[in-house]
Amino acid sequence: MEIKQFQAESKRLLDMMINSIYTKKEVFLRELISNASDAIDKIYYKALTDDSLTFDKDNYYIRIVPNKEERTLAIIDTGIGMTKEELEANLGTIAKSGSLAFKQENEIKDGFDIIGQFGVGFYAAFMVADVVTVISKALGATEAYKWESHGADGYTIESTEKAEVGTEIILKLKENTEDESYDEFLDEWRLKEVIKKYSDFIRYPIKMEVTHSKPKDDDSNEYVDYKEEETINSMVPIWKKNKSELTDEDYLNFYNEKRYGFDQPLKHIHISVDGTVRYNAILYIPERAPYDFYTPEYEKGLELYSNGVLIMNKCADLLPDYFSFVKGMVDSEDLSLNISREMLQHDRQLKVIAKNIKNKIKRELENLLKNDRENFEKFYEAFGRQLKFGVYNNFGSEKEVLQDLLLFYSSKEKKLVTLAEYVERMPEEQKYIYYATGDSIDRIDKLPQTELVADKGYEILYFTEDIDEFAVKMLMNYKEKEFKSVSDSDLGIDSPEDQKETEAEEKEYKELFEYMAGVLGDKVKKVKVSKRLKTHPVCLSTEGEVTIEMEKVLNAMPNGQQVKAEKVLEINTHHDVFKSLQHAFENDKEKLELFTKLLYNQALLIEGLPIEDPVAFTNDMCKVMV
Numbered sequence: 001m002e003i004k005q006f007q008a009e010s011k012r013l014l015d016m017m018i019n020s021i022y023t024k025k026e027v028f029l030r031e032l033i034s035n036a037s038d039a040i041d042k043i044y045y046k047a048l049t050d051d052s053l054t055f056d057k058d059n060y061y062i063r064i065v066p067n068k069e070e071r072t073l074a075i076i077d078t079g080i081g082m083t084k085e086e087l088e089a090n091l092g093t094i095a096k097s098g099s100l101a102f103k104q105e106n107e108i109k110d111g112f113d114i115i116g117q118f119g120v121g122f123y124a125a126f127m128v129a130d131v132v133t134v135i136s137k138a139l140g141a142t143e144a145y146k147w148e149s150h151g152a153d154g155y156t157i158e159s160t161e162k163a164e165v166g167t168e169i170i171l172k173l174k175e176n177t178e179d180e181s182y183d184e185f186l187d188e189w190r191l192k193e194v195i196k197k198y199s200d201f202i203r204y205p206i207k208m209e210v211t212h213s214k215p216k217d218d219d220s221n222e223y224v225d226y227k228e229e230e231t232i233n234s235m236v237p238i239w240k241k242n243k244s245e246l247t248d249e250d251y252l253n254f255y256n257e258k259r260y261g262f263d264q265p266l267k268h269i270h271i272s273v274d275g276t277v278r279y280n281a282i283l284y285i286p287e288r289a290p291y292d293f294y295t296p297e298y299e300k301g302l303e304l305y306s307n308g309v310l311i312m313n314k315c316a317d318l319l320p321d322y323f324s325f326v327k328g329m330v331d332s333e334d335l336s337l338n339i340s341r342e343m344l345q346h347d348r349q350l351k352v353i354a355k356n357i358k359n360k361i362k363r364e365l366e367n368l369l370k371n372d373r374e375n376f377e378k379f380y381e382a383f384g385r386q387l388k389f390g391v392y393n394n395f396g397s398e399k400e401v402l403q404d405l406l407l408f409y410s411s412k413e414k415k416l417v418t419l420a421e422y423v424e425r426m427p428e429e430q431k432y433i434y435y436a437t438g439d440s441i442d443r444i445d446k447l448p449q450t451e452l453v454a455d456k457g458y459e460i461l462y463f464t465e466d467i468d469e470f471a472v473k474m475l476m477n478y479k480e481k482e483f484k485s486v487s488d489s490d491l492g493i494d495s496p497e498d499q500k501e502t503e504a505e506e507k508e509y510k511e512l513f514e515y516m517a518g519v520l521g522d523k524v525k526k527v528k529v530s531k532r533l534k535t536h537p538v539c540l541s542t543e544g545e546v547t548i549e550m551e552k553v554l555n556a557m558p559n560g561q562q563v564k565a566e567k568v569l570e571i572n573t574h575h576d577v578f579k580s581l582q583h584a585f586e587n588d589k590e591k592l593e594l595f596t597k598l599l600y601n602q603a604l605l606i607e608g609l610p611i612e613d614p615v616a617f618t619n620d621m622c623k624v625m626v
Contacts, residue, residue: 005154025180029064029185029191031122032121033198035122037077037079039080039166040060040062042080043079043080044060059078060079063208064191064195067186073171073185074171076166076169077166077167080165081165081166083138084145091147091155130173131148133147134146134168135170136166136168141165192208192210196233198309201308201309201331203235203236208229209228209230211227212225237308238251239280239331240280251265251268251284252265254282260286261284261327266285266378267284267285267368268284269283269364271357271360279330279333281302283360284328285364286327286382289382300321300324301313301316302318302328302330303330304332311335317354318330320358320390324386332349334349358401365379369405377407403478410459410462411450411461412425417461426459430458431481432483433477433483434453435463435472436463437487447539448539449487452491456493466549466553470550485542485547487539489542502531506529512582513571516571516596519592524568525566525568530572533575537576537577537599539570540568541568546566551563569603581595581596594620598620598624601620
């Protein structure tokens, strides 16, 4: 029998498809099932335009038949079948698509979509099979034909017997190797797993004989196995149903079935778009973060389907990083797929869908914040850090999208508040949005730097996460109100009278403060009079963009570069300690040096910074006690 050569670039192209295009061997079954579904679709479409044909859906199905003895796997469909010429054209030319040609010839544009338009998936069979045999009888034909190939060397076509219209693909599986077990594709459980994973929503039943057990008789504890044909796929995807048909329980069941998480989602979002780009989506906002969410191992993305066929398990391009907590799926008939069906061309359709999904998620979170504050705060506890990172990331390019979703603990309200709520409560004379940083709310409550701002009656936002200050630095302002740390050297609160008093004190105590600054050297930029302190003797403030909290965060990183904030040691001139400083300056410079070091270390401890020399610090304390 004559062996015919593949057209196109035959060996090289077929080898590339088998070894490079598909990352998982299991996808061969997805491709062959999709082709079988296409074949049934074609009969359906012809029945719409040909009065002599009727389409009874009960007569159309796909059957999977594993044979462990022969080591073969058959995929059988009751679709339109192929003539000899079609077998030659569709299977003899790599990357020739019969589905695409059918769609173009019949001018199918909308409605019933044909899945396999790129003519490559069939050859995925050679990833698992040494020999691929196709037996097909076309609709209206009297004769059937057998196409067979051992790979890139070519193929044969000959007449054969087949009673019913349709196609049967028989794969002679490769021999097992140390690295690969091809026998797995003969096991019922594995075939069911692959079908459920990739082809659960194919609209025709995928049937397979499945082994069950039953008691040997009524009084026996012995069991016997028997086989029964089952439909493996569910066929009707939940996202194709009308929202009015579905209950909250349906959405929760889908969440659990797909194993999107082990929690109960706070909210589901069902999207159906039938515009320029058609797609359906079901998205979930989880209640809790996965254990690995804030680790490099976490992989974001939505399941991506093309007309009910799983294309990608996690399509990262559909979600921005700051919404990476969202789980769910997207199904579109309009995505442009390249040769593999696994690798998406990042075209306009995908970008449009991603943009729409981003906007929809934002709106739903805003609605949750407005109408269900309790659940929004649950969400924020789990994922607020990710939103704040989104504000900071990419030089703040998305800050306008996210700023109204941020929450911070309020010194006045004693609960989480939005930036909008803070600004609405600001007194008319207040210039800045004030914030304080620390490890905890309790720690910030005790910071001496908050005294003056609190005394003025101004609200303070508490930043307890390391990303907080970086995020607001990127925001710069909110509704034209700048952010200001309570540790900033200039709080913008002093009246002209206060400023004159401060200037007078600075002049009066200039020599004392210069001496103290000399004792500390490059540890501080300067020592100055404090107007922010009321009951505490000392604190640190900063000048410049880098704050003390930012210094701590940056230096804790693996590639920390010993970043230093420009620290200012502030002294409360109305505290009793200051009198001791004055006395020592006039009478005992050695004691002044001792007091200066103790006050500096005290300020470090208040800020949660490490003392550079703990032994020297304890020795200094002993000197004071003695």
